Amino acid sequence: MPADAALASVEPTPGVAKPDPILVVDDVSRSFGGLRAVDVTHLEVQRGTITSVIGPNGAGKTTLFNLLTGFDDADSGRWTLDGTALHRRRPHNIARAGMVRTFQLTKALSKMTVIDNLMLGATDQVGEGMISALLPFRWGSQETEVRERADRLLERFRLAHMRDEYAGTLSGGQRKLLEMARALMVEPKVILLDEPMAGVNPALVQSLLGHVTDLRDEGVTVIFIEHDMDVVMGISDWVVCLAQGAVISEGLPQAVGSDPKVIDAYLGGHHGDGGDL
Numbered sequence: 001m002p003a004d005a006a007l008a009s010v011e012p013t014p015g016v017a018k019p020d021p022i023l024v025v026d027d028v029s030r031s032f033g034g035l036r037a038v039d040v041t042h043l044e045v046q047r048g049t050i051t052s053v054i055g056p057n058g059a060g061k062t063t064l065f066n067l068l069t070g071f072d073d074a075d076s077g078r079w080t081l082d083g084t085a086l087h088r089r090r091p092h093n094i095a096r097a098g099m100v101r102t103f104q105l106t107k108a109l110s111k112m113t114v115i116d117n118l119m120l121g122a123t124d125q126v127g128e129g130m131i132s133a134l135l136p137f138r139w140g141s142q143e144t145e146v147r148e149r150a151d152r153l154l155e156r157f158r159l160a161h162m163r164d165e166y167a168g169t170l171s172g173g174q175r176k177l178l179e180m181a182r183a184l185m186v187e188p189k190v191i192l193l194d195e196p197m198a199g200v201n202p203a204l205v206q207s208l209l210g211h212v213t214d215l216r217d218e219g220v221t222v223i224f225i226e227h228d229m230d231v232v233m234g235i236s237d238w239v240v241c242l243a244q245g246a247v248i249s250e251g252l253p254q255a256v257g258s259d260p261k262v263i264d265a266y267l268g269g270h271h272g273d274g275g276d277l
């Protein structure tokens with residue numbers, strides 16, 4: 001059954017159960033000083049969907065991504081990917097289990113070639129400091145397979161002509177494509193994209209959106225943070241709205257877009273910036 005059909009009969013209620021959840025989040029919280037940045041009681045993400053996470057600036061979207069992918073430590077909580085517990089695991093471990101993320105500001109290493117950036121993606125997700133420590137890199141017997149996978153992704157993302165150039169020479173949009181390609185090197189089940197369209201020139205936005213829907217159509221579950229509500233409405237199978245760290249609304253895109261709680265959250269966004277709703 002297509003993802004959107006499976007969700008059509010799901011109640012638009014925060015924390016609602018999904019017919020076939022791949023990711024299940026329980027009681028995840030993170031505070032910075034006195035500020036509760038994330039406070040998610042229960043959230044399920046349906047397998048094979050594009051699920052957008054929206055919310056005013058400072059709502060906790062990026063922090064939630066950081067927690068789920070092990071780039072920051074939750075104060076409390078549990079989450080599972082296909083039943084496997086992922087809390088208290090490091091990013092590379094979570095990537096190996098099948099969940100990867102991209103960053104708002106791309107992490108391409110500008111003094112390395114595009115192909116080498118991609119090949120590093122296959123080593124799981126590690127911090128930049130650790131990436132440097134891994135150089136010079138040794139692939140051993142896996143090298144051919146990894147290189148072929150990287151080349152296929154370069155073709156797919158139309159970056160093959162930049163293969164041996166330094167990543168620093170890529171445009172902002174091409175870096176976003178490289179970032180997405182790099183995340184795919186581990187053949188994830190779930191990919192979290194943090195504002196993949198931000199700063200991308202309009203000509204590339206459609207192409208990026210095409211890649212996102214292709215991923216979903218191939219069975220990858222996509223969770224993505226996006227501010228542009230036209231994009232959210234156009235591409236999402238399901239939308240989750242955070243405000244002050246908590247899920248205040250979730251449902252089919254139209255239902256969330258017209259939910260008074262969501263509109264109030266944007267109008268009253270505590271940074272005074274209502275975002276794009």
Ligand SMILES: Nc1ncnc2c1ncn2[C@@H]1O[C@H](COP(=O)(O)OP(=O)(O)OP(=O)(O)O)[C@@H](O)[C@H]1O
Pocket residue numbers: 032035037055056057058059060061062063064
């Ligand atoms: N490392 C940190 N130290 C202190 N406060 C932080 C830290 N990271 C995030 N915060 C705060 O936590 C809250 C949630 O931030 P977060 O970046 O997750 O929001 P967001 O919804 O992703 O916002 P935006 O849409 O603007 O990117 C904000 O008030 C932010 O200032």
